[in-house]
Amino acid sequence: MKNYLVVIVSMLALFLSSCSNKNQVLTDYVDPFIGTGGHGHTYPGATLPFGMVQLSPDTRLTGWDGCSGYHYSDSIIYGFTHTHLSGTGCSDYGDILLMPYTGELLFENGSDGNKGYSSAFQKKNEKAEAGYYQVLLDDDHIDVELTCSKRVGFHKYTFNEVDTGRIILDLIHRDVLIDSEIKALSATKIEGVRKSSAWARNQQLFFAIEFSKAFFNNDIEVRVDTTKGHEFNFGNGSKAVYQFVLEKDKTIMVKVGISAVSKEGAWKNLEEEIPHWDFEQVKNEANESWNKELSKIVVEGGTKEQKTIFYTALYHAMLAPDLFMDVDGQYLGRDLQIHQADGFDYYTTFSLWDTYRAEHPLLTIIDQKRTNDFINTFVKQYEQGGSLPVWEFAANETMCMIGYHSIPVIVDAYMKGIRNYNIEKVYEAMKHSANLDHLGLEAYKKYGYIPADQEPESVSKTLEYAYDDWCIAQMAKELGKEEDFNYFIKRAQSYKNIFDKSTGFMRAKWNGSWFSPFDPKEVNIHYTEANCWQYSFYVPQDVSGLINLMGGKEKFIEKLDQLFTESSETTGRQQSDITGLIGQYAHGNEPSHHMAYLYAYANAPSKTQEMAARIMKEMYTDQPDGYAGNEDCGQMSAWYVMSAMGFYQVTPGSNQYVIGSPVFEKVTINLENGKQFIIEANKVSDENIYIQAATLNDQDYSKCFISHEDIMNGGRLSLEMGDLPNKNWGIENEDIPLSQIESEGFLEAPTLKNKSKTFYDEMTLEFEEFSDEAVIFYSLFSNSIDALILGSLKKDNFSIGVDNQVKIYNEPIVISETTYLIAWIQKGELKSPSAIAHFIKSPIGRNIEIKSEYAPQYSADGDKSLIDGIRGDYNWRLGAWHGYEGKDFEAIVNFENGQVIDQISIGFLQDNPSWIFMPTEVEFYVSEFDHKFAKVGVVKSDVKLEDEKVQIKNFTLNIDKAKAVSIKIVAKSIKQCPSWHLGAGEKSWLFVDEVVID
Numbered sequence: 001m002k003n004y005l006v007v008i009v010s011m012l013a014l015f016l017s018s019c020s021n022k023n024q025v026l027t028d029y030v031d032p033f034i035g036t037g038g039h040g041h042t043y044p045g046a047t048l049p050f051g052m053v054q055l056s057p058d059t060r061l062t063g064w065d066g067c068s069g070y071h072y073s074d075s076i077i078y079g080f081t082h083t084h085l086s087g088t089g090c091s092d093y094g095d096i097l098l099m100p101y102t103g104e105l106l107f108e109n110g111s112d113g114n115k116g117y118s119s120a121f122q123k124k125n126e127k128a129e130a131g132y133y134q135v136l137l138d139d140d141h142i143d144v145e146l147t148c149s150k151r152v153g154f155h156k157y158t159f160n161e162v163d164t165g166r167i168i169l170d171l172i173h174r175d176v177l178i179d180s181e182i183k184a185l186s187a188t189k190i191e192g193v194r195k196s197s198a199w200a201r202n203q204q205l206f207f208a209i210e211f212s213k214a215f216f217n218n219d220i221e222v223r224v225d226t227t228k229g230h231e232f233n234f235g236n237g238s239k240a241v242y243q244f245v246l247e248k249d250k251t252i253m254v255k256v257g258i259s260a261v262s263k264e265g266a267w268k269n270l271e272e273e274i275p276h277w278d279f280e281q282v283k284n285e286a287n288e289s290w291n292k293e294l295s296k297i298v299v300e301g302g303t304k305e306q307k308t309i310f311y312t313a314l315y316h317a318m319l320a321p322d323l324f325m326d327v328d329g330q331y332l333g334r335d336l337q338i339h340q341a342d343g344f345d346y347y348t349t350f351s352l353w354d355t356y357r358a359e360h361p362l363l364t365i366i367d368q369k370r371t372n373d374f375i376n377t378f379v380k381q382y383e384q385g386g387s388l389p390v391w392e393f394a395a396n397e398t399m400c401m402i403g404y405h406s407i408p409v410i411v412d413a414y415m416k417g418i419r420n421y422n423i424e425k426v427y428e429a430m431k432h433s434a435n436l437d438h439l440g441l442e443a444y445k446k447y448g449y450i451p452a453d454q455e456p457e458s459v460s461k462t463l464e465y466a467y468d469d470w471c472i473a474q475m476a477k478e479l480g481k482e483e484d485f486n487y488f489i490k491r492a493q494s495y496k497n498i499f500d501k502s503t504g505f506m507r508a509k510w511n512g513s514w515f516s517p518f519d520p521k522e523v524n525i526h527y528t529e530a531n532c533w534q535y536s537f538y539v540p541q542d543v544s545g546l547i548n549l550m551g552g553k554e555k556f557i558e559k560l561d562q563l564f565t566e567s568s569e570t571t572g573r574q575q576s577d578i579t580g581l582i583g584q585y586a587h588g589n590e591p592s593h594h595m596a597y598l599y600a601y602a603n604a605p606s607k608t609q610e611m612a613a614r615i616m617k618e619m620y621t622d623q624p625d626g627y628a629g630n631e632d633c634g635q636m637s638a639w640y641v642m643s644a645m646g647f648y649q650v651t652p653g654s655n656q657y658v659i660g661s662p663v664f665e666k667v668t669i670n671l672e673n674g675k676q677f678i679i680e681a682n683k684v685s686d687e688n689i690y691i692q693a694a695t696l697n698d699q700d701y702s703k704c705f706i707s708h709e710d711i712m713n714g715g716r717l718s719l720e721m722g723d724l725p726n727k728n729w730g731i732e733n734e735d736i737p738l739s740q741i742e743s744e745g746f747l748e749a750p751t752l753k754n755k756s757k758t759f760y761d762e763m764t765l766e767f768e769e770f771s772d773e774a775v776i777f778y779s780l781f782s783n784s785i786d787a788l789i790l791g792s793l794k795k796d797n798f799s800i801g802v803d804n805q806v807k808i809y810n811e812p813i814v815i816s817e818t819t820y821l822i823a824w825i826q827k828g829e830l831k832s833p834s835a836i837a838h839f840i841k842s843p844i845g846r847n848i849e850i851k852s853e854y855a856p857q858y859s860a861d862g863d864k865s866l867i868d869g870i871r872g873d874y875n876w877r878l879g880a881w882h883g884y885e886g887k888d889f890e891a892i893v894n895f896e897n898g899q900v901i902d903q904i905s906i907g908f909l910q911d912n913p914s915w916i917f918m919p920t921e922v923e924f925y926v927s928e929f930d931h932k933f934a935k936v937g938v939v940k941s942d943v944k945l946e947d948e949k950v951q952i953k954n955f956t957l958n959i960d961k962a963k964a965v966s967i968k969i970v971a972k973s974i975k976q977c978p979s980w981h982l983g984a985g986e987k988s989w990l991f992v993d994e995v996v997i998d
Contacts, residue, residue, distance in 0.1 A: 026295055027129060027290050029308045030294070032315070033072060034316075034623065034627070035312075037625035037626075038626075040631050041065065043068040045080070046131050048131060048148060048289050048290070050321060053150065054083055054093075055153035057077045058078045058081050061109075061174060064091075068088070069081065069174070070084075076118050078173070079117070080099065080146060081094045081174075082256055082258055083096075087627075087634075090398075092175060092203075092393070095203075102142070102164070103166075107168070109170070109173070121136060130287060130291075130315060132146065140159070142157055144156070149282060151269035151270075152256065159246055163245065164245055165250075166244070167211075169209070171237075171238045171239065175196045175197065180193065186214075188214050190209040193207070201396060202395075203395075205260060206262055207256055211244075212252055212253035257271075260324060262338075272327045293318055296367070297366065298668045299644075299666070300664060310640070310641065313636075317637045322349050325341050329342070333384040341380075347374055347377045350390075353400075353405055354590050356405040356412075357593050359637075360409045360652065364418060372413070379422055382432070388406035388433045389406055390403075390404065404434060405464070410475075414478070440454065443455060445491075447497075448491075448833030450462045453879055454878065458526055459508050460530065462495065469488045469492045493741060497748050497749045497833060499549050504555075505518075505533075506538075507526075507532065511838060522570070523575045525858075529591070533563060537598060538594075543740070544601070544738070544739060556598075557599065560598060560602075563583055568582070568583060573885075579629040580619050582615070586629075589629055615643070642657075644667075645662060646681065656706075657708070658704065658705050658737050665681055666681070671712060675712070677710075677714055690724060693726070693729060696710065696715065703735045705737040744830075745827075747771065750768070750824065750825050752765060752821075757839060757840060760844050763814070765812060765821065770825055777809070779823075780805060780813070780820065782818065816841070818839065845897065846867060846894065847864070848891055848894075850882075852887055852889050854883060860879060860881060868994075872907070873952075881992065882991065884973065888970060888972055888973050889969070889970070890969070892966055892969075905997075906971070908954075910951050911991075915986065915987075917989070922955040923935060923938050924938070931966055933966070936957065939957055941953070945978060973990045
């Protein structure tokens, strides 16, 4: 009898535990304020999972830390708007502002110091939950509550101290308004449209507004003709104020439906989703919606702080991409035309450079239906906009960031069996994106890497293009497209062309040579929001190949150890995205996110466990500044969610997840197929971060990775945890994850030793050592056959016999005239990409002394580049300009035999958004002997600092035949960005190139 009782009690306990898990209010662990401080750039307002409305307070109008419209340190609220970006590094949205206030009629927000409709507030009177936000506006003692459905914002304003109240509708708020309309349909209903331009250049949002009370003043409308320096005529209204009699009931509720399609669509959304005035019902439904989504992953154990970090991260991972279609399926396409979605939901806000790494892999596990919708959206964007999305939102392709990272999202889903879309059309779109000629792709296809003098961020682009190409190769192989596979798998190895074996780093190549001077800690134009350390481990498609380049597994581990133990100081330009540093590892930005998991590929999984646990502990907290950097539309959060569960996908498209160090005693993933995958971490704690042993479905498990199929089949991964590393678990070659390109061979392009592009008398050209049994072929061209040069450069390579100038390299090459060089390596049937170089003979008889210190990353070809006859162009990122940060420029040009001068000229560049400004003036001095200088003139700038156009100006002074052995030029910098600039108070730049003397 006792045995039966034991069984019954045990079964009851299991049942109650199961019910408890299902009924957990997981939203209790969500704190939307996490990430709103520091540089997280999140917002605290009301939204639904992947919802179209993000109804949130706006406390900041400008600046990098105001990208979401809100910062935790602020104390003024300007109003409540219906669209926001979560965690981005660029500012936009903030559409359709409503703000309640009392007293006199006010149309301005008060940001200019005058009285306005904005209000002070206190943190103690502010509250945020999943799907709900509340605050007390101190100035007029108004309680504000916000909630929402997918496409409708719901406001509740309680005016505590007055009998009449006002609500302003401000369409000028934040970005530049280019057109608008406000129309009152009745005393309770308003409709209109806001068209604006900011990061996304052509945005439109229609709105339908319904008040719970009738306003008695329906014609208080202001027509504004100028805004933010732009002139428009808003004949149909840009701001309106509505006045209400409050009587006994001092509460006014407002419903706002939005649509990118039409006013009719906005009304349909409103009437379908919130047809009533029950605010509490909508609030509860929002909470239930979030609880349902969050329950896809149920964690047990851990502290309240750890659960708060985890579920807030999961919450943030479910904010974007966001819905971008009406209830009837209509949406605004990339061609800015209206289309009908058929069988899928259409989305926007694709921050793909960030989110392909962890956000989308997470969703392939817990949200496969939505993943299919994303890819169907990609197809429509390709059909309607001509390309797969790069960084798209609001039907605008911003082309922000690098790579074509829709492709790993597609391929990762495809390889995991998520295929509810037109596969041939998707494949066509992928090939199209990879074969464009923009953003360095033309050079990449031609040379096998991107030369730094042809495209900025050349190292990062080469590396990321190569990974994306590997993804295409995987899908080509699956589809039986052998020719495409061979082509793209070769491109996937392009990273080898920019790996410098002498230093062990991925380096920029400039004119066929390694760019110099070289400092791996330097943040410069060759890397995207990073430095050399933070990109030299980016070969997710071929970690084995990278390990071999670095000298084998022991050397690779040493290099990884150095990454994490190196000084955290960076040099070069200031880059606000490089945060969360452990050594040179930067968790605050995405290029570093996979690196802790690379140890496993070198048979050292315990080091992965140690570093993953450290990053989670040091880089995430439950405070407003709880993220190490921009949250970036879910990526920063998804990294934590994946890592806290105990695994991470280094290579989307591979179906392998590297096992790390779980945080919780138990994690249950409730899969869409009805199965569960459970991760148990027995004895896990802050100290017990190392895996001692493992079982998968009760069978001993020695692998330090797990497959996607294992997860989707359901089951149980049990990990025994301890406080010391078990260096015998998961270390055998058959137990480590595999990232390897198997091909018949690849030859890297040859590299010259020459560091300079210019010479005076003659120059000796010499190549670095190359593979045994390989031969370098080269050809030289002079300026007299420019046509032949240009025609030849279009060829992939030369071959022996094609041109009688092709020679075999046996010894250094001496040149004495301006020369073009083309060279490649052959080894049997293998042939490398070409190296291209151009060497220019400069006139003899003058030299330059630069008295100011230029930044190493903007050093061009050294001092003499200012008198070498090569002019920098508008794309200053190609490296032809000298850059001087926060200082004046001074230089002296000396003439060997003296010279009679008629004119002196020097070029400067302005790119205001990049903090580069013209000098205020340039002073010119002449010396007849011994550096005794006399001022001969001043040329003042006529370029407005506010002018955002990229432009070059030559400051030219005419002189009446002055005799000189030297001239001196002094250019006066503004030194700091002006008060109105995004970088106000930070050091400004002078960009200088080419002193011309006649």
